Structures are given as structure tokens and as C-alpha cells.
Amino acid sequence: MEKIDLTYELSFPWHKHQFGYKWADAAPCSPWGEPYGEMDGGDLEKYKGIIPFALDGPFLVEKSFSIMRFPFEPLADNRLFAWFSDIIPDKESFVRWADEYGRLVDVEGNAQYSYDFILSPYTDESGLNVGLSTTTRRIVERNGLLYQVTKPDPLSFWKQEHRDLSLAVMLWEMALKDDPRLNGILEWHEDPGRAYVYPVPRHRLTEVDFRRIGKDRSYSPSFVLPPRRIEDYRPQRFNAKRAALTYVRQEINKKMRLYPLYIRFDTDENGGIHRVIEPTSLLSAMWHQFFLAQTGEIRLRRCSVCGKWEDMKTHRESWSKHKNCANYQRLKKSRAKKREMLNRDRP
Ligand SMILES: [Zn+2]
Secondary structure, three states: OEEOOOOEEEOOOEEEEOOOEEEEOOEEEOOOOOEHHHOOHHHHHHHOOOOOOOOOOOEEEEOOOOOOEEEEOHHHOOOHHHHHHHOOOOHHHHHHHHHHHOOOOOOOOOOOOOOOOEEEEOOOOOOOOOOOOOOOOEEEEEOOEEEEEEOOEEHHHHHHHHHHHHHHHHHHHHHHOOOOOHHHHEEEEOOOOEEEEOOOOHHHHHHOOOOOOOOOOOOOOOOOOOOEEEOOOOOOOOOHHHHHHHHHHHHHHHHHHHOOEEEEEEEOOOOOEEEEEEEOOHHHHHHHHHHHHHHOOOOEEEOOOOOOEEEHHHOOOOOOOOHHHHHHHHHHHHHHHHHHHHHHHOO
């Protein structure tokens, strides 16, 4: 359990699957395993409105059947949100993430995320427990084949949630460093006094011409999505850093409404009471960490050499790089110097 200070406690057990996850194709179906695509008029009419027709795969599903869930405490490390924001948003990285930290939300219990039942052809790599239904899945037989009815999450959901957090963390980092690229990523319209953010993916920053973006209307790299409005930002004079931080806070508020935290009492062995704050999902936990990074209760810094995140509670205020990284840098410098001297001595 991670104690932030004496007044409250963050409690958040999460779980990951024994055999990990994979991406699979699936089709929307009724809770009884009847694909919507195969229904006729009357039945279809009944399900209209609740059917996630627009959902495209692939979907994240458990690799192999198991009732084993490994509980762990993701908030034991303050860097979780920063790590997630740094990963490359592709299928492989997301599966690696899920294998290590579990799903982003509990697809069974999260009301915000209520995509209904999906039918996917049932293959069990372990070869065990074929045909066993549990609380999280139902096995049905159709035309001699076994299918599982479960609630997987689509790749688009992972991409969208990653994009939102990654963009906010990137803007936050840039704002703290007064990064001049902010002036390209943000757009200010004097009249009627509105500011916008261009969602530039962090892993494609180097592909963007920052002198053109935001100034030249005809320039818009295909991977940059439509700009997002920064609400409640009506300054006397535009300030990129302030606008970026306003966007970050707006985004944190929005996400914490969507993925809330609960607060409850806990009693210690002496009968004393204290507050416990409990995130409802991994997303809720990560956005809360990001929130604490704004208030200064979590302090992270990247190593200036390797770029990896460190928690400043284990370092002095002056810390800027890992010891090993500093040594490596020194070695590289002295080698370069030697090479230069040798070249100079050559006739
Ligand atoms: Zn380093």
C-alpha cells in the first residue's frame, strides 16, 4: 500500500491474467451468443441501441482459459502513468502492457465501458477446460464449433485512452521545460479568443515541421488529429505554457469523472480512522497519479541521458541523471577527445 502522507492512503489492488492476453477478432452478439449480424427483424429491433455495431476489432482477450488472477498493487510505483504515456501505441506494446499490468478497465464491472457481449471463435491454447463457462465468459456451441461469449476491449479503446494520456503528459513535460515546440502544437485565435491543441503523437514528434504547424493552414500531417479546444482559457495575452497546463488539468478532470475514485474510511489496529482513496480501474489509478504530479505530491524526473523516469523521493533535488549514465557519457566524451588528439597528431 502506497502511503502518500499521513492523512490518507491510496489503496488499489489490480489483477492480471495468468496466461496473458492476445488480440482476436470477434463479432458483437447477444448475451446468449447469437451474433447480431445473423439476427432477423424482430430480435434485431429488440437489441437496437445497445448494440456496439460501430465497434471494430481486433479485441483484447485472455490468451488461454484460467480462473487464476494475479493481484498486485500498481500504485506501489509512482511512475506507472508516465510509463504508459511513453509506450508506442501498437498492438504488441499494448499486449506487453496488459501482460505486465492487466487491462485498463475491468470490462466486466465498469459501467462507463459497457460494450456488450462479443462472440469470438473459441480456441483454448492450453487445451484444458474446454467448454467451461465462468462468471466472465460463457461457452456456447454453434454449428458444431465452440465459441466464447465475453467482454473484450477493442484496440480502438486502447489507442484512444493511450492517446489522451500520452498527449497530456507530453504537454505537461513541454510546459515545465518551456519547450518552444508548444507554440506549434498550440493554436491561438485572437478573435474570438480561443486556444486549441493539436494532438501530435509523442512517437512522431520528429516528423512534424513545427515552424509550419499552426501557422500554415494547408499543412497538416495525416497523423495529427483535429485540434481540441482548451475550454475556460480566456487570457488577456496568450501564454503557451499556461494554455498547455490548462489543457492538462481540463483533461485530468474529464478523465477522473469518467474513471472515478472512491473514498472510504479505514480503521487501524488502535481504532484510529483514516481516509482511503480507491481508484476504480487502472485508468483511474493512472490519471490520479498524474493529478498528484500536478499538485506536487508525486515528483518525477527523466534522466537527462537515457530519458528513463525516476521517482524523486529516492533522489536529491539536484539529481539529473543516473550514475551509470553519467559514467557512460564521460567515457564517450573522453574517447571522442582522444580520437580528436590522435587525428591532430597525425602529420
Ligand atoms: Zn539514465
